[in-house]
Amino acid sequence: MHQAPATGSAGKPIRKVVIAGGGTAGWMTAALLKKVLADSVEIELVESEEIGIVGVGEATIPPIQIFNQYLGLDEKAFLRDTHATMKLAIKFENWRKPGESYYHTFGAPGASLGFCNFQHYWLRAREAGLPQSLWDYDLNYLCCEAGKFNIIKTPNPVYEMPYAYHFDSALYGQFLRKMAEAAGVKRTEGMIEAVQQHGISGDIEALQLKDGRKIHGDLFVDCTGLRGLLIRQTLGVQYESWAKYLPANSALAVPSERFEKTLPYTRSIAHKAGWQWRIPLTHRNGNGIVYSSAYLSDDEAYSTLMGNLDSKALAEPRKISFETGRTSSQWAKNVVAIGLSSGFLEPLESTSIHLIQSGIVRLLKVFPNQGISDAVVDYYNADSKQEFETIRDFIILHYHANERDDSEFWRDMRNMAVPARLQEKMALFRESAQVFNDHNDIFRDASWIQVMLGQGIMPRDYHPAAKVPTSSELLATLGKVQEAKHQPLAQMLSHDEFLARYSGV
Template sequence: MRSIVIVGGGTAGWSAAACLARFLAKRGTAITLVKSSAIGTVGVGEASVPNIQNFNRYVGLSERDFISGANGTFKLGIRFDDWVRHGSSFFHPFGGYGLPFEEVEFHHCLNRARELGDRLDLADYSLPVAMARSARFSQPSPDNRSPLGDFGYAYHFDAGLYAQQLARIAKSAGVREIDARICGVSRRPSDGWIEALELENGARLAADLFVDCSGFNALLIGKALETPYEDWSRWLPCDRAVAVPSAPTTGELPPYTVARALEAGWSWRIPLQHRIGNGYVYSSRHIDAEAATERLLASLPSPPVGEPNHLRFQAGMRASFWTANCVALGLAGGFIEPLESTSINLVHRGLSTLMDFYPQHAFDPRQIAAANRRFRAEQENIRDFIILHYWASSRNDTAFWRQFRDMSLPQSLSDRIDSYLACGYLEPWFADSFKAESWLTMFEAFGLRPAQSDSRVLDIDMDAVRRALPQIKAAIATGAAQAPLHAEFMARNFSREAVPPNKSLQEA
């Protein structure tokens, strides 16, 4: 394993370059990244999940540098408007609820208290929800057993600027960058594995391992190796998006994304430092591009500062993300609509998978198969989580929403729903980006309740639980009120004065 070629200079390509440069720093592997400025990148993607913190730490990008360099803001979760029914709203926080009692999970205790007649709202037991309701933000308390400590957070950011930050890290670690269009892929006659890439300038680029980050082009994994694409549009019918940025607004800075269910899909609103990202993800069978654009423009929170950007996609994944000596990441490997901001996360999870199964000497088909099993689970778990948002909705007002009423679910999702409905079972699954509490949020928000709780609730002192519940709720409300407004937090820590230009934020 002496050389790697990464194809693509979008978020996926530069994530791979920065990560593999760190991973292989002691092995002397030569890493080259080829991209074409003439082709460009997708240029949307502004929200993340907490795992990005682990990735940034691994590649050596501090939170301060990341936030100021990518015009970032903090994200406690997503507010889902009009999803359960028209006029409804719930919040998906990155964090748990309440505290376990005598080692029995909080939601079982809450359900038992409900059975005993208490009217309780799970959301009242989450600090990120309480902070989000008043546009406040603070980082978790270091004591993660406290209800003020048990939550995570992510970011909103400009993915183009993020890619530039990763490019600087990768290049300073020795990654070579070539700007040229790839016009051919030559394969070994013996086994069909990729031998070299042919560039428009006539150069030939050979390597042991190729990482395909060529976006929807899927130049290597799709076009050259013909790895089939599994189509998931029968569950996730949205196949288009229109995105347009608008001017930043003064005043409140929400520390969350808003995802609003619309007639033929849903819209996003993402507050960055320098703009608000807006988009409408829709099904082209139910609305055309012109009407979707009009709908989006009519609902902007501030004047547009760019032209509408139209994107097409098909929900699905490659049958194997690792085929022969090629690993596909990002849009080349598959796409799940950005309802839970998971694409860049999947790039990072794909890189973790590649590192865990990276060959020491030669490629072993068993290693490749194991990596493919894990990454398939990563993608299918996210797919199932997204399908749940549509399937569990009671909306019935348009043909788009009615199609989900009779939809048959993937078995893996039916199994999960069944185990929750039977007894509130929420154990974490293998390779799941979303923790049990995220699934709990969805089940609760959409009114799916277990037929019975874990039988251990029969052994605990429910009088003590019922006395403690109002205290936890009050502690969370007090904790949230003490947090600064998100806008103040940003101004205090990330204003131009707080961080002089060209100076590392760690030094500042």
């Protein structure tokens, strides 16, 4: 439990927030804090242009739209300034076994047909000879396969097509910086040389810069990335490693020339001891390989990555070392860790930027007025822990439920013990086709269903409500659903044509 200090932040009103570090995490934090708190709290961000940005989070999930809309970002300007493209899904290639692929889309396959969910009716229909996959009833999937996109504005859930973005995260940070500074956020350029703490409570009182300046504050937000300068190096909060579940600890990232045809989805391609990402932007492509050094050398990873680019490399690969896990208390004393300082989950499901967003929103929901309390800190930490763990389990699912037998890495991932929650979720789906959303799980039921089916977990049974219609009635109904899902395709543009018309890129 968090213990309030005898003196320091307890009972002390928060009049100034100091954000240590810029980049995507820092400027997302600054922009949203300023938007919500306006002039009631002073906000100062300290960053140094000497420190590089990791910048692995170039793909996002749909809640980023809510963040942008709340800030009042113009979507067209955002797309232009960040060289963004639209994202409807992630295509997983070679994950179940070499040569096979499936999509995890942002959509929900099918439609509401009765008491139980669509997958139950689809499973019953398969017994009656239905040849279509579950994805054939998913508009996001159909658009991915056709390379099409358009924004659909309709209250009809059949035509719901959730989307996110691929964008240059460094440019996104710059885009938000302009907005935040215009709104009154103070930016201070400087390298943090030391951190000044209260002699009794241990709370952070000020950041001392190399030139001698001291930046005082009441609440500090640690956006210093993987080093965790405030939360871990200064306060000594321990890091909880998840390497036993997710052993990948290295990544190589390299930009390459843009494709002539821009895909509306991310590609995730499994290799011998890890996986490769391909992210399409309007000015280049983002590429990288995530791997475990225990199973693959840096040279092997380099050869795999550079030998599997679809376009000419624009630089030499940059290595990123990490340990999957989370900072055990993401709020300690008067410091809140946001971004990579709060933990690292490999970018398999594009959750890095979302975790920044949810961390800021969580902070704002319980933002102290008359001082930091145990109850607020304990709630924040418990809520954040649960969110991180649900994402962790979803990522483990991709690795664990595999049928590959071509390397020690994949065999070890298949045979490892997994967290109890994930084991229970897989067992329930395998036996009954049921999936129930957990509290703080950012992935909907449809996401779990797609990945479990894609990884080869096929349910042995379905809900008896799916037996109510006759086989002919059920097949006719699913035929109408499929026809409805195909209907919007004729009016859609190619992804590149949409981008050109909508945002002029």
